Structure formats: C-alpha cells, structure tokens
Amino acid sequence: MSSNVHSPGAAAAAVSGRPGRALARAAGALVGGPMLWRLASVALFCLTWEVAGRIPVSYAFPTFGATAAAFAAMVADGSLPAAFAVTLLPLVIGVTLSAVLGVGIGVLMGLRRGAEWIAAPVFIVLQAAPMAALIPLVTFVYGIGLTSKVLAVCLLALPVIALNGYKAVRNVNPSLLAMARSFLASPWQRVVRIILPDASPVIFAGLRLGVSAGFIGVILAELLITPTGIGDLITYHRSIANYAEMYASIASIIVFSAVTLAVLQTVEVALFRPEKKGT
Amino acid sequence: MGAVRRIDAARAGRPGPATADPIVQVRGITKRYGSTEALKDVDVDVPRGKLTTLLGPSGCGKTTLLKIVAGLLDATAGEVLVNGKPISGPGPERAFVFQDFALMPWATVITNVAFGLEMRGVPKAERLETARHCIREVGLAGFEDRYPHELSGGMRQRVGLARALAVSADVLLLDEPFSAVDEQTRRKFQEDLLRLRHQENKTFLFVTHSIEEAVYLSDAIVMLSRRPGRVNRIIEPAIDRSGSPDEIRRDRHYLDTVEEIWHSLRDFVE
Ligand SMILES: Nc1ncnc2c1ncn2[C@@H]1O[C@H](COP(=O)(O)OP(=O)(O)O)[C@@H](O)[C@H]1O
Ligand SMILES: [Mg+2]
Numbered sequence: 001m002s003s004n005v006h007s008p009g010a011a012a013a014a015v016s017g018r019p020g021r022a023l024a025r026a027a028g029a030l031v032g033g034p035m036l037w038r039l040a041s042v043a044l045f046c047l048t049w050e051v052a053g054r055i056p057v058s059y060a061f062p063t064f065g066a067t068a069a070a071f072a073a074m075v076a077d078g079s080l081p082a083a084f085a086v087t088l089l090p091l092v093i094g095v096t097l098s099a100v101l102g103v104g105i106g107v108l109m110g111l112r113r114g115a116e117w118i119a120a121p122v123f124i125v126l127q128a129a130p131m132a133a134l135i136p137l138v139t140f141v142y143g144i145g146l147t148s149k150v151l152a153v154c155l156l157a158l159p160v161i162a163l164n165g166y167k168a169v170r171n172v173n174p175s176l177l178a179m180a181r182s183f184l185a186s187p188w189q190r191v192v193r194i195i196l197p198d199a200s201p202v203i204f205a206g207l208r209l210g211v212s213a214g215f216i217g218v219i220l221a222e223l224l225i226t227p228t229g230i231g232d233l234i235t236y237h238r239s240i241a242n243y244a245e246m247y248a249s250i251a252s253i254i255v256f257s258a259v260t261l262a263v264l265q266t267v268e269v270a271l272f273r274p275e276k277k278g279t
Numbered sequence: 280m281g282a283v284r285r286i287d288a289a290r291a292g293r294p295g296p297a298t299a300d301p302i303v304q305v306r307g308i309t310k311r312y313g314s315t316e317a318l319k320d321v322d323v324d325v326p327r328g329k330l331t332t333l334l335g336p337s338g339c340g341k342t343t344l345l346k347i348v349a350g351l352l353d354a355t356a357g358e359v360l361v362n363g364k365p366i367s368g369p370g371p372e373r374a375f376v377f378q379d380f381a382l383m384p385w386a387t388v389i390t391n392v393a394f395g396l397e398m399r400g401v402p403k404a405e406r407l408e409t410a411r412h413c414i415r416e417v418g419l420a421g422f423e424d425r426y427p428h429e430l431s432g433g434m435r436q437r438v439g440l441a442r443a444l445a446v447s448a449d450v451l452l453l454d455e456p457f458s459a460v461d462e463q464t465r466r467k468f469q470e471d472l473l474r475l476r477h478q479e480n481k482t483f484l485f486v487t488h489s490i491e492e493a494v495y496l497s498d499a500i501v502m503l504s505r506r507p508g509r510v511n512r513i514i515e516p517a518i519d520r521s522g523s524p525d526e527i528r529r530d531r532h533y534l535d536t537v538e539e540i541w542h543s544l545r546d547f548v549e
Contacts, residue, residue, distance in 0.1 A: 178351050179381035182369045183395035183446065193394075197385045273385050275426035 062244040070244035071252060079233065080252065087218055087229030087253070090146055094153025095214040099207055102158050106165020106206070107199075110172075111191070120166065127159040135220050144226040149218055152225070156217035157210040164206020168199035200272040208261050215257045302327040302450060302482050303348060308357035310343050317343045319507035320357070325450070329498035330476055330483040334490065334540070340508030341486040342378070342454055348484065349375045349452050361450070371399070374443035376453040380435045382427040388414065388438050389423040395446035406445075413441040418471065433464035444475075450482045457492070469496055470524055490544070494518065494536045495527065502540070514540065 046064045053063030062070070074080035105123075108115040135152050142148035172195050180194045196203075222231020230253050237246035269276050301324035310318040317340040325331045333341045346352040348359050350369040358365045361372055369375075374395065382391050389410050396406035414423055417437040427435055436456050443451050457465040473496065476483060487493050493500045494516050502511040516536040520527055527533055 173381075175377060175379050175381045176383065178346075179375070179377060180394075180398070182349055182351055182373075182375040183398050183442075184369055184371065185398045189398055193397075194383070197383070275385050275428060 060241075060243050062247050066244040067247045067251060070242075071248035074233075074245060074248055080249070083228075083230045083233045083249070084252075084256075087222065087231070090149035090221070091153055091214055091218045093146075094150040094217065095157055095211055097150070098154050098157035098161055098210055098214065101154075102161025102206070102210060103165045103203060106162040106203070107169050107191075107196075109162070109166040110169020110199075111195075116166070119162070123159040123162045123166075126155070127163060131156050131217070132220055132224075135217070135224050138221070139225045148225055149221045152221035153214045153217040156213040156220075160213055161206045161210035164209065165199070165203050168202030168206070169195055171202070172198045197272050200268060204264065204268040204272075208264055211260060211264060212257060215253070219253065300327045301325055302362060303484065304360040304363075305344070305348065306358050306360065308344065308347055308354045308359065310340065310347065310352070311355045316507040318347075318354075319509050321503075321508065321510055323501050323510060325482060325484050326499065327449075327482055328480055330472075330485060330496055331499045331501060332493040332497040333484070333486045333501050333503060334493045335488065335503030335508060335511075336505055336544075337488055339503045339505050341488075341503060344503075344508065345375075345452050345454050345484065345486050349373055351375070371446065372449045374446050374448035374451055376436070376439045376443045376451065376456050378454040378456065378458060380427070380432075380439045380459075382435055382438055384427050387424050387426055388419065388430070391427070391438055392441045392445050394442060399446070409445050410441070413445045414438075416444060416475070417441045431460075431464070433460040433468060436460060436468070444479070448481075450484060453483065453485045455486050455488070457487075465492075466524065472496060473520065490537050490540050494533055494540065500540070502543070512543070 049067075050064040053061055053066065056063075071080070105115070105119055109119050110116075134155060138148045138151050138155070142151055176194050176198060177190065180190045185193065218229075219231050222229050223235065227235060230249055233249045234246055237243070237249065303323075303325035305321055305323040305325075308318055308321045309316070321340075321344060323331075323333075323344075333344060335341055343352060347354050350359075350366050350373070360366070361370065383394070386394075389407060392414055393401075393406040393410040396409060401409070411423065414420060417440050419434060419437050419441065422430065422434065427438065430438070436459070440453075440456065443453075457468055460468065469492065472483070475481075485493075485496065495518075497516060500514045500516065502514065503509065504511045514536065516532065518527060518530060518533050518536070522530070
C-alpha cells in the first residue's frame with residue numbers, strides 16, 4: 001500500500017493528541033502540490049464518467065451529474081444516512097472485534113510457538129477459503145440479524161489482520177532486539193518499545209486490508225443474507241431501475257471505505273511512526 | 280621490534296597473559312553454530328581502563344566473541360568473568376555499540392540515547408539530561424530531536440556510542456563501529472575515541488579487521504586466527520600518543536607494528 005496517502009482526518013488529529021499540528025499538516029497538504037494533483041485526478045475521473053454517461057455507454061449507466069443529484073436527493077430524504085447507519089453498525093463492531101482479536105492473536109502467534117501452532121493453520125485455511133461461498137452458511141447458524149452480519153465481517157477481516165500481525169512480529173529487526181536485550185530491557189519492554197513499533201507498519205497494513213475485507217463482508221451479507229442497509233439500497237434501486245440512485249449508493253460506500261483507510265494510515269503515522277510525518 | 284612487547288601464544292602454552300587487573304576474563308570459550316566451529320578454546324584477559332582490540336580476518340569469530348562477552352550469545356563451552364564474577368547474560372557494567380548502529384528509526388536521537396536509562400527506570404528529566412550530556416560528548420549537540428534517517432552513517436554511529444556512554448557502564452564493547460562510515464569520518468571518530476578513553480575511566484573492547492586502526496587505537500591487540508578463531512598472539516603496541524594524529528601515523532613504532540602484524544597475518548593466511 002502506498003505510504004503517502006494523506007487524509008485531512010480530524011479523527012486522526014483527535015487521536016494523536018496534537019490537534020493543532022495535525023490540522024496544520026492537513027491544511028498544508030490541501031494547498032501543497034500532491035493534494036492538488038490528487039484533486040486533479042479526481043476531477044478527471046468525474047469528467048470521464050460524465051462523458052461516458054452522456055454517450056451513453058449503456059442505458060443503465062447514469063452520468064456523473066445525475067448520480068450526484070441522486071446522491072443529494074438520497075441524503076436529503078434521509079434514506080442514504082439511514083442505510084449507512086444500518087450498514088456501519090455491524091461493520092464497526094466486526095472490524096473492532098477483528099482488530100482487537102486479530103492483532104492480539106497475531107502478535108501472540110509471533111511471540112509464542114505454542115500459539116503459532118494452534119492458531120496459524122486456522123487463519124491460513126480461512127484466508128484461502130472463498131468467503132463469499134461461506135457467508136450464506138452463516139445465516140443458518142445465526143439467522144438474519146446483526147450477529148450474522150458481524151460474523152460475516154469477522155470471517156473476512158480477522159484472518160488477514162491476524163496473519164499480518166504474526167508476520168510483522170516474526171520479521172522484527174533482530175539487531176534491535178539484541179540492542180534492547182543488551183540495554184537490559186525486560187521482555188515486556190521489548191514487546192512494547194521495540195516489537196510493536198517495529199512491527200506497526202505491517203500490522204497496520206493488515207488492519208487496512210482487514211477493514212477493506214470488512215466492507216466486502218458487510219456488503220456481501222446485505223446482498224446475500226439480510227436485505228438491509230446499503231446492500232438493500234443497491235438491490236432495491238436496481239430492481240426498480242433507478243440506476244442513478246444505485247450508482248450513488250455504490251459510489252458513496254466506495255468513497256467512504258477509501259476515506260476510512262486513509263484516516264487509518266494517518267492514525268498509524270501519528271501514533272507509532274513519528275519519523276514518517278510530513279514525508 | 281624492541282618497541283613491541285609481545286607474547287607468543289604458541290610458546291606460552293595456554294594462550295592469554297595474566298594481566299594484573301583484568302576487568303573481563305574470557306576462559307576457554309568455544310562456540311559452535313551447528314557443525315561450524317566459530318571459536319575454539321579462547322582465553323583473553325581485558326585489562327581495566329585500557330583499550331583492547333580483537334583483530335582478525337572476516338568470519339574468524341570476532342563478533343561472536345564480543346557478543347558472548349556482552350551476554351547476548353551463549354557459549355558452547357567456557358565462561359566469561361566480569362569483575363571476577365561469571366556472567367549469565369547482559370549486565371549494567373557492559374554496554375554494546377553495534378556494527379549496524381541498531382537505532383530505533385521511530386525515535387529521535389535523544390530518545391535513542393536515553394534508551395538504556397529508560398529501561399533501567401531512570402526518571403525522564405534525569406535521563407534526558409544525561410543523554411543531552413552524552414550527545415554533546417560525541418559531538419552531536421543540536422541534533423537531539425532529529426530522527427536517525429536524517430543523519431549520516433558516522434553520525435548514527437555517534438548516537439550508538441552516546442547511548443552506550445549514557446548508561447555509564449565500565450566496559451564498552453564496540454563491534455567494528457567504523458566499518459560503515461567513510462575514511463575521513465572514521466579518522467575523526469578514532470581521534471574522538473582516543474580522547475574519550477582519556478577523559479572517561481572506561482575499558483574498551485574493540486573489534487576491527489583493520490590493522491592500522493588496531494595499532495592506532497589499542498593498548499593491547501588480541502590477534503585471532505582464521506576459523507575456528509583462536510588467540511594467536513597478543514601484541515601491546517607501546518605507541519607514544521602525545522603527538523598529533525599525523526605524527527602518530529608517521530611514528531616509527533606505529534609503522535613497525537603495523538608491518539609486523541601484517542607479516543604475521545600473511546604467514547598465517549599462507
Ligand atoms: N547465527 C549464526 N549461525 C551460523 N553460523 C554463524 C552465525 N553467526 C556467525 N556464524 C559463523 O561463525 C563464524 C564467525 O562469525 P562472526 O563472529 O560474525 O565473525 P567476524 O565478526 O569475525 O567476521 C562465521 O564463519 C559465520 O559464518
Ligand atoms: Mg563481525
């Protein structure tokens with residue numbers, strides 16, 4: 001994953017505890033060169049979309065303008081925010097659970113042979129399994145409620161988070177570990193002061209992959225199991241041929257997912273890798 | 280050869296001279312990695328307050344021996360005594376300077392330098408003050424809040440040295456600290472090391488594969504043979520270091536000693 005994704009995320013600022021600096025950085029990024037190019041790239045994309053919609057590529061393909069109008073209307077009538085609320089609840093629960101459990105188990109697998117032997121095969125098999133095929137099975141176990149959606153999110157997010165945590169800890173710089181030992185760090189200090197910071201880029205890469213897998217999981221669950229939230233909105237508007245509304249729903253969840261991932265990266269840099277700030 | 284007091288290991292029976300006041304005693308250390316024997320029955324006495332060098336070709340086990348003395352590696356056989364007591368791991372009286380610097384890339388210079396003190400539970404204000412002092416000592420004042428990636432190789436190694444000085448250990452163990460820096464930096468660094476050695480009452484155990492560096496810096500040079508490393512002989516170059524660095528490098532004794540070591544190593548390789 002590219003390391004120079006910035007986000008003007010206020011959430012990151014709140015977590016870093018240095019809101020002033022983070023805001024200044026975000027402001028700097030907005031006027032600075034790279035952000036300008038990114039905006040230009042977005043503008044080009046929208047323009048291409050508009051042109052393709054006007055040709056039109058397919059009668060089921062709305063223009064950018066129509067999609068944006070549909071988006072505004074859906075926000076105004078409250079259907080989009082309501083759908084987001086429904087989709088986000090299992091997503092947030094599932095991703096939080098997966099992050100805590102995944103990082104915990106992953107780090108433990110990296111630190112202890114016993115944990116590695118017990119847990120690693122499970123996650124390796126889970127990661128290899130075609131999850132979309134498993135998701136309908138979840139319904140039989142947990143019905144069509146919140147639990148099955150959370151489970152779908154966890155099934156997709158947990159393996160990649162845990163396996164990245166495990167790899168990250170395994171690949172910690174041995175020279176830094178020897179350094180810590182020679183300066184009399186306790187095992188706990190070694191974990192907290194050396195292993196976690198050194199492993200954090202790979203752990204966070206796993207978290208980002210896990211979050212995007214979680215988005216896949218929750219949307220799949222809504223399309224395949226419980227017709228609610230954004231998944232339902234997409235299905236519904238497709239069934240009545242409201243293509244602009246359908247595209248607006250899809251685009252909004254994509255943008256939301258991208259922004260979430262960018263915020264996550266900012267949080268990582270702020271918390272663990274101060275040396276990468278402003279690069 | 281009059282200037283060089285030497286003890287030939289071959290003639291002394293069991294190599295390793297009895298030094299009056301050894302701070303570190305290496306006794307019969309053997310180290311095997313699987314089937315490779317890296318060190319074989321090594322005895323070395325490191326005199327207190329002196330700079331002792333381990334000199335030998337690459338792969339002869341210098342790093343291995345230094346890490347065993349540091350308590351970072353377990354020996355297959357033999358023991359290491361520090362101040363007369365056998366060691367069982369790293370200890371507060373020893374500090375290591377790593378060949379690859381081993382700095383935390385996510386921490387500033389001052390945090391890196393204060394690391395050892397932090398691990399020992401020294402309160403923040405106190406450890407930062409000590410760290411600041413050591414940073415000045417190695418000539419890095421003004422770089423306290425930089426990150427390692429913003430520094431040159433030579434400066435990074437100074438951070439590693441300051442970190443080792445900060446914990447006020449009696450023995451500094453340096454593993455080819457200058458191998459990753461350019462020649463000018465290396466010479467400057469060597470002079471700083473000589474100055475530090477006079478200012479601080481510390482013992483240095485220093486690894487290098489450079490004959491010139493060993494002769495320039497050392498009170499005693501322990502020559503290790505090719506793998507498996509054994510103590511081949513110990514040389515005590517009595518170089519007069521009162522002159523300028525250039526004068527020392529032109530000094531007769533200095534040049535003779537370099538030449539002599541070079542010849543004995545060549546005999547050895549052939
Ligand atoms: N972890 C290890 N596993 C196996 N062999 C090793 C290991 N570390 C060092 N060796 C071997 O031991 C010998 C001595 O290594 P080292 O102490 O690093 O030598 P030096 O520092 O003198 O170059 C070398 O032949 C090296 O290949
Ligand atoms: Mg070495």
